[in-house]
Amino acid sequence: MNFRFILHDLHANIKTWLRSPGTVFWTVLFPVLLILIFGAIFSGGNEAEFDIVVQDLDKTTISEEFVANLNNISCVSVVELESGKNVTEFMHDEDKPVALVIPKGFNDTMVEYIESQYDPTIEFDDTNLPFNLTLYVDPSDQTTTSILRSIIASVIYQLNMNIVGGESVIGINEESSVGEDFDYIDFFLPGMIGFTIMTSCIYGSIERNTKYRKDGILRKLLTMPITRAEWILSKMLFMLFLSFVSTLVILLVGILVWGISIKINIFFFLLVIATSFLFSGIGMIIGRFVKEQETADMAGGAITFPMMFLAGTFFPLESMPDFMQSIARVLPLYYVNEAMRNAMIYADIDKTLFFSAFVFVFATVFFMVGILLTKWKED
Amino acid sequence: MIQKTVQCPNCRKILSCSGSPGDVVKIVCTGCGTEGKVTFEKLVSTQNAAIEATNLTKVYGDLVAVDDISFTVQMGKVFAFLGPNGAGKTTTVEMIESVRQPTSGNIKIFSKDIKTSFNEVKEKIGVLPQEFHSFEKLTVKETLVYFSKLYKKTADINSIIDAMDLKDEEKKYYKDLSGGLKQRVGVAISLVNDPDIVFLDEPTTGLDPKARREVWEVIAGLRNRGKTVFLTTHYMEEAEYLADHIAIIHKGKIIAEGTLDELINKHGEESILRIKNCSSKNAVDVLKENGFDARTEGNGDVAIKIELKERVLNILSILKHECIDYENIDIRRSNLEEIFLKITGARLSGAK
Numbered sequence: 094m095n096f097r098f099i100l101h102d103l104h105a106n107i108k109t110w111l112r113s114p115g116t117v118f119w120t121v122l123f124p125v126l127l128i129l130i131f132g133a134i135f136s137g138g139n140e141a142e143f144d145i146v147v148q149d150l151d152k153t154t155i156s157e158e159f160v161a162n163l164n165n166i167s168c169v170s171v172v173e174l175e176s177g178k179n180v181t182e183f184m185h186d187e188d189k190p191v192a193l194v195i196p197k198g199f200n201d202t203m204v205e206y207i208e209s210q211y212d213p214t215i216e217f218d219d220t221n222l223p224f225n226l227t228l229y230v231d232p233s234d235q236t237t238t239s240i241l242r243s244i245i246a247s248v249i250y251q252l253n254m255n256i257v258g259g260e261s262v263i264g265i266n267e268e269s270s271v272g273e274d275f276d277y278i279d280f281f282l283p284g285m286i287g288f289t290i291m292t293s294c295i296y297g298s299i300e301r302n303t304k305y306r307k308d309g310i311l312r313k314l315l316t317m318p319i320t321r322a323e324w325i326l327s328k329m330l331f332m333l334f335l336s337f338v339s340t341l342v343i344l345l346v347g348i349l350v351w352g353i354s355i356k357i358n359i360f361f362f363l364l365v366i367a368t369s370f371l372f373s374g375i376g377m378i379i380g381r382f383v384k385e386q387e388t389a390d391m392a393g394g395a396i397t398f399p400m401m402f403l404a405g406t407f408f409p410l411e412s413m414p415d416f417m418q419s420i421a422r423v424l425p426l427y428y429v430n431e432a433m434r435n436a437m438i439y440a441d442i443d444k445t446l447f448f449s450a451f452v453f454v455f456a457t458v459f460f461m462v463g464i465l466l467t468k469w470k471e472d
Numbered sequence: 473m474i475q476k477t478v479q480c481p482n483c484r485k486i487l488s489c490s491g492s493p494g495d496v497v498k499i500v501c502t503g504c505g506t507e508g509k510v511t512f513e514k515l516v517s518t519q520n521a522a523i524e525a526t527n528l529t530k531v532y533g534d535l536v537a538v539d540d541i542s543f544t545v546q547m548g549k550v551f552a553f554l555g556p557n558g559a560g561k562t563t564t565v566e567m568i569e570s571v572r573q574p575t576s577g578n579i580k581i582f583s584k585d586i587k588t589s590f591n592e593v594k595e596k597i598g599v600l601p602q603e604f605h606s607f608e609k610l611t612v613k614e615t616l617v618y619f620s621k622l623y624k625k626t627a628d629i630n631s632i633i634d635a636m637d638l639k640d641e642e643k644k645y646y647k648d649l650s651g652g653l654k655q656r657v658g659v660a661i662s663l664v665n666d667p668d669i670v671f672l673d674e675p676t677t678g679l680d681p682k683a684r685r686e687v688w689e690v691i692a693g694l695r696n697r698g699k700t701v702f703l704t705t706h707y708m709e710e711a712e713y714l715a716d717h718i719a720i721i722h723k724g725k726i727i728a729e730g731t732l733d734e735l736i737n738k739h740g741e742e743s744i745l746r747i748k749n750c751s752s753k754n755a756v757d758v759l760k761e762n763g764f765d766a767r768t769e770g771n772g773d774v775a776i777k778i779e780l781k782e783r784v785l786n787i788l789s790i791l792k793h794e795c796i797d798y799e800n801i802d803i804r805r806s807n808l809e810e811i812f813l814k815i816t817g818a819r820l821s822g823a824k
Binding site: 470 | 566571600
């Protein structure tokens with residue numbers, strides 16, 4: 094193995110990549126644009142409408158004002174539930190992912206607290222604070238629950254500001270398996286990383302196999318001292334370079350623009366590497382069987398497009414029909430997305446290990462098959 | 473003539489026959505009457521041989537792309553492999569370059585079998601593949617440096633740039649070059665390791681006549697620098713202009729081989745002397761009386777077959793003696809196109 098050859102070829106690849114605005118756009122700026130567009134759609138006002146079940150056990154002026162404020166948000170529709178009815182049963186029967194229960198005593202506690210702020214003779218037991226509303230969420234619908242959770246949080250914040258200037262008087266006591274606030278962008282960003290690595294590695298590998306074959310570069314290299322293994326390794330390092338560049342840019346946009354909290358850990362790095370190998374392997378396999386560059390691009394599209402929509406990149410799998418969920422579970426990108434999310438957002442080690450195992454197996458199989466099928470010699 | 477002894481595969485009787493190198497002689501067993509063929513291998517000089525190909529064959533399914541060909545390329549010479557599209561030129565050169573695996577046969581480069589020693593040979597050869605395009609976003613100089621650094625031994629890149637007359641283009645991107653310049657860069661790439669043998673597969677295909685001439689000058693310069701050049705082409709002018717030795721390939725077989733003079737002498741017609749606008753209609757009769765094979769052509773010119781160039785002076789002195797005036801004369805000998813037509817019945821430029 095001649096590492097001088099490998100580094101020299103890698104350097105030339107990076108140089109030509111930096112000189113190609115089109116490829117830089119697709120690798121770096123396109124994902125950034127998607128993040129900004131999708132983030133804006135799901136972070137600001139939009140035409141989508143989400144139902145929140147509200148059970149007002151207090152039925153007072155403040156509680157009703159709170160419900161009215163919630164209902165005034167353009168994308169929220171409040172579904173009122175009579176007291177005495179079981180909240181979780183109603184959520185299940187009516188397929189509602191989020192329910193909010195305003196407990197009895199909500200108004201009295203608020204009034205007592207406000208009066209205590211103006212009249213020192215009135216004693217107020219601070220241990221009652223914050224006065225928690227109870228939020229029920231369906232953990233299987235993370236997108237909707239994330240969005241609604243942030244909406245409810247903003248309404249409560251506004252109420253806290255109005256009552257006591259920002260102090261946490263009213264809080265949320267969440268009844269769910271998920272203990273942290275996640276927005277849609279938290280869901281979307283890891284998917285975007287997986288999707289970007291997939292497209293750049295598949296198309297990059299296809300191009301290097303079809304264009305270089307058509308241009309006679311592979312025939313030329315075959316007559317030179319550089320070996321096929323050195324060349325493939327150099328290309329893999331280049332794909333890794335692209336993967337890390339695009340991942341870094343996506344993370345920066347996520348952090349700086351959308352304020353995402355990201356857990357960078359060893360799993361995350363290993364996943365980026367494994368994902369690059371996985372999709373480069375798929376690209377090498379396509380490049381072996383499809384000779385013409387135009388056809389190769391179409392073949393690449395035929396692989397990446399369905400995966401992009403079916404593998405839970407933009408929308409959670411749970412929001413899709415059952416048969417589509419079954420399809421998604423055989424797609425490598427699904428496991429990449431889930432592993433990335435659990436590694437860098439949810440910090441769920443068990444799930445990270447579970448999904449990562451699939452990614453590493455896929456990566457090993459596809460990359461090995463890709464290497465075996467990549468031929469320089471003509472028949 | 474070579475004497476060869478063979479054994480009848482049927483009755484085991486020992487038979488003898490004779491033939492010239494390259495002949496395939498029919499033989500009938502005097503014992504059992506079985507018919508067979510005896511092949512007399514071509515005698516090739518392996519002294520100073522850069523490339524030796526022996527009984528090279530490449531078969532794709534039912535198609536025999538290269539059919540049992542043998543040839544030798546001498547060091548320091550330009551060897552042209554001439555033939556129409558689809559004749560088997562590129563398949564042959566790619567078998568020598570180890571890009572394709574021969575179905576059968578042997579190839580030696582500098583006496584080393586490429587099946588076992590191609591990695592050693594790689595440092596000594598430079599290749600310009602057919603329809604080669606380099607990296608679009610590297611400059612000419614960066615391109616040459618890129619390829620040179622993938623060898624252990626490298627030539628001085630600036631010298632190559634000067635020799636290929638690429639100084640003005642060295643900072644231009646490859647994609648911005650004209651077709652002729654791209655081919656010159658391609659030839660330059662094949663020289664970055666200072667090779668002993670340069671393979672150029674159809675280096676001027678698709679170029680305009682001016683660009684083609686420029687590439688010819690570059691290739692001629694390679695011979696002057698002592699390189700062995702293996703050139704494939706379907707342009708007979710290219711082979712005539714550049715080659716020291718020409719092998720004509722048709723349907724996978726070498727149908728003629730030798731220097732240009734050898735090919736013309738062996739396969740060409742006699743040279744024709746044409747006399748334009750003769751002042752006398754009796755010129756043909758006068759020349760015939762003097763033993764020349766003369767005729768009047770459709771445009772009125774007088775055409776005379778000449779076997780030896782000395783006879784041209786005889787003809788001119790006869791015309792002068794007979795006071796027959798003329799506008800000018802033109803001597804034309806057979807070219808490779810006519811030789812190809814004569815041997816195959818097809819035109820080189822249009823044959824498949």
